[in-house]
Amino acid sequence: MVKRDSAVDLVGILSVEDKDLASSWIREVSGTLGSRVGKAELDRELRELYEALVEALRQGATDVHAEQMSEVRALLTELSRNRARQGFSPSETAISVFALKRVLEPLLEDGSAEVVRAYLQLGRILDGLGLFTIETYTQTRDELISAQAEQLLELSTPVVRLWDGVIAVPLVGTLDSARTQVVMEKLLQALVDTGSEQAIIDITGVPAVDTQVAQHLLKTIVAARLMGAECTVSGISPQIAQTIVALGIEFDGIVTKASLADALKLALRRSGVDLVAHQGGQR
Amino acid sequence: MSERIPILRIGDTLIVSVQFDLEDQTVLNLQEDLADQIVARSATGVIIDIGALEIVDSFVGRMLATVASISRVLDARTVVVGMRPAVAITLVELGLSLGGVSTALDLEKGLAKLNRAASSGLQ
Structure with a gap:
């Protein structure tokens, strides 16, 4: 029962100013990434991710590997794969997730103990998602590197x-x-x-x-x-x-x-x- | 009774074509037969074609070196021809470099090598 309540709280936090939060998140991320990702593309990616996250929390997801999170994980995988291919650094990739924490910070200022607890819990989930992003990023880079090594092997040995x-x-x-x-x-x-x-x-x-x-x-x-x-x-x-x-x-x-x-x-x-x-x- | 490998003769050269994977006894028989034939036909050259062999183990590898040494004592040159790339790689990995055995890519080049050696030996 307790779990259920906190899930609702988390959703509460995220949907306080619903659309507003998502757009300030996008603003925050595009500020750090500059013009290397198209505005429309970033907008679409993050909005989808945001909606998936809210939906997952509504269903009671409490950590990254929960079943309800599968949609979020899929979206994150795609996002970090794209970033890895476009040559972004790991921190530039992870910032997409961590920026959401920063966006939520103002809520704490006049928040009750409830809100603070919910924020911390959400923070833990976001940390997990951030790590997941980096993991996927590394994996993609490894795949890229081994594919290139293979190509090099073929290229470099003509008779x-x-x-x-x-x-x-x-x-x-x-x-x-x-x-x-x-x-x-x-x-x-x-x-x-x-x-x-x-x-x-x-x-x-x-x-x-x-x-x-x-x-x-x-x-x-x-x-x-x-x-x-x-x-x-x-x-x-x-x-x-x-x-x-x-x-x-x-x-x-x-x-x-x-x-x-x-x-x-x-x-x-x-x-x-x-x-x-x-x-x-x-x- | 294990199989014996036929030994053919062209001029002063004996030709052995190995067509199947060798058992140890066959290898020993071949070694013996070759020594006999070199003496009986006073051959000056021996060509061993191993082009059909997919597997050459250390025993066969050593046999090749031994045959080369035996025929050298009997004043005949041995050329191993037609070794497959995979076999060559295996032998190198096994650490067998068949020192003292001369090699050629195919039978024709092996014969040419023997002829070259014979004519330079005469001068």
Whole structure:
């Protein structure tokens, strides 16, 4: 019975000046968000949320995870997903909920003990909703990040054919186990598909080489060798060469070249192709 | 009685084409047969085609290395051809790099490799 009463009180607070509260809430939020969200869109979002909240409280919802709150949660999820996609910060997202507390503050000034208690209870619910917003926000960002990582993985490992029987993999970005696996599989498959006996791994775009990256490179090269292809590593910058020596990494029996051009020259010589330069550049 | 893998001969080269996944006994038989044949036909080259193999375990991996060593003692070169990408990755992950075994992408390239080695050996 007590619960029922307090629910009614909460509704009472929210519907004191019904429409007025909702619009001052919207004003408050749009003040903090600036012009990055359309006025009409914000208006619609918050008004729906407000109505859903009042309805949930009327049905006796006392915390965020109550069944009556499902509508509110759905709306909040959509709101924070949108914010996350549009690149708002977590606090800018959560402020949408917390602003309602600030809007309600004036009610306390001439309120009775009843009102204060109801306000505190509502405050707890709003805190819960705020946390829920942030949780959803983080979740959406995580999804975005993993989707981007996946796209990056696909983008960053092309195998190109340089010559008949010579293929190259220009690596860009840091190498980790997952990427090495993809690179290895693609390179080996390309060896089979093109019948190439020479492979060049170009690491011009790899910012740093540590023992782990070297280990990954070695694995790829050994696997290629097992299939009957010879691998050359090219694009080793002066800094990386120094790091490799300083770390004591041994590229045993693996040919390394400073530039892709040198590696290609070697690969061509190994496959029996002679390049002849003609005087004056014309035949 | 376990299955035996046929050993074919072209010129001075013996060709073994493995068409099914190998049991340990088959592997041992093959090792023995190859040694016999290299001597009997005075072969100078051995090509083992494992293109049909989807699974190569450490035992088969070691067999390949052993066969290579045996034939080297008998003055024949061994080339393993047609290894699948997945098999190569597995062997690397197992830490088997088959040092001393030469490899080629397919039978044709394997034969070319043997011929190249033979002609450079003569000079």
